[in-house]
Amino acid sequence: MKKVSIIAVLVLVSIIVIIPTAIVTPYIGAGANVQDDNQAETSGEKQENLSAEPTAKEEDPYVVSVFRSQDKTVDDMPLEEYVVGVVASEMPAEFELEALKAQSLAARTYVVKYLLNGGGDEKNDPITDTVQHQVYKSEEELKRIWKEDYSWKIKKVKKAVAETKGKIITYEGKPITPSFFSTSNGYTENSEDYWQNPIPYLVSVESPWDRESPKFEDQKIVTIEKAEQALGINFNANPTIETLARTSSNRIETIKIAGKEFSGRKVREALDLRSSDFTVEQKSNHLVFRTKGYGHGVGMSQYGANGMAEEGKTYKEILKYYYKGTKITEIESDPERVTALKQ
DSSP: OOOEEGGGGGGGSSOOOOOOOOOEEOSSSSOOOOSSEEOOOOOSOOOOOOOOOOSSOOOOSEEEEEEETTTTEEEEEEHHHHHHHHHHHHSOTTSOHHHHHHHHHHHHHHHHHHHHTTSSSSTTOOEESSTTSOOOOOHHHHHHHHGGGHHHHHHHHHHHHHTTTTEEEEETTEEOOOOEESBOSSBOOOHHHHSSSOOTTOOOOBOGGGGGSTTSEEEEEEEHHHHHHHHTOOTTTSOOEEEEEEOTTSOEEEEEETTEEEEHHHHHHHHTOSOSOEEEEEETTEEEEEEESBSOOOSEEHHHHHHHHHTTOOHHHHHHHHSTTOEEEETTOSHHHHHHHTO
């Protein structure tokens, strides 16, 4: 089958309106940058009986160009290979297979939408392998990271990707912004409560499974000096803290610190808090922040997805629960579109 660039899927949909993209910090690697979020983590091994990988490999007609940030090079790779590297980087392989399948559709949908929107600031910019877009690790990188666990982990991730091959999430015929994050505070967030614009499929839903996440609650101590620098305040001159409003999901909407008003998102990002659902208390020359959840809270909760999968829910049920009103669509569902892609 002749390879063509996945950019050819421009014929897939009509004009796409650019809306904020969701970015998460990689599960693999050090640090917890939350432009957007550290995704789910889990401890211990969970080896499962997995069927052997298919020996006959179908050639993937779609190619993704990925900018490798460490080497400053661009690698061209088949779409499904790219999705494997993203899922392995963004969700723990220990998670349930159906949760990994849900993550596979999120990863595939993200890159399709990215390319449909023109591929970045400059037309046809390659997608990056960092939190700027989606974290991607090659199999060689995964071997070094997973070590003796590589074999069963990669087999499980590949199984999840293979069983959802070619599927994306759409709303009214267009690929969605598949926002996801690690752990909710018990509810996901309305998109307009974190970003500026409402997105019809990114609405608040209950997510009780997240209480089982090791990141459900956290405490961070910040010196008043650091808070003053990060927020541009003079706390000693006005040592007051007042929560003004919370969103429907109980995250901070607005808070006044030292007489200055902030959004919960602003405080979270400035002080690198795990969540915008927090309380804050002064103790001596420190501020103590107690948070619930991990991430911006918009879209699919990874721990919620895993909890649903543990209860027997399928990846389709997971995606339809967290992305309201969406459908799962085959990239090659339209015969005319297939013909155009293979020209």
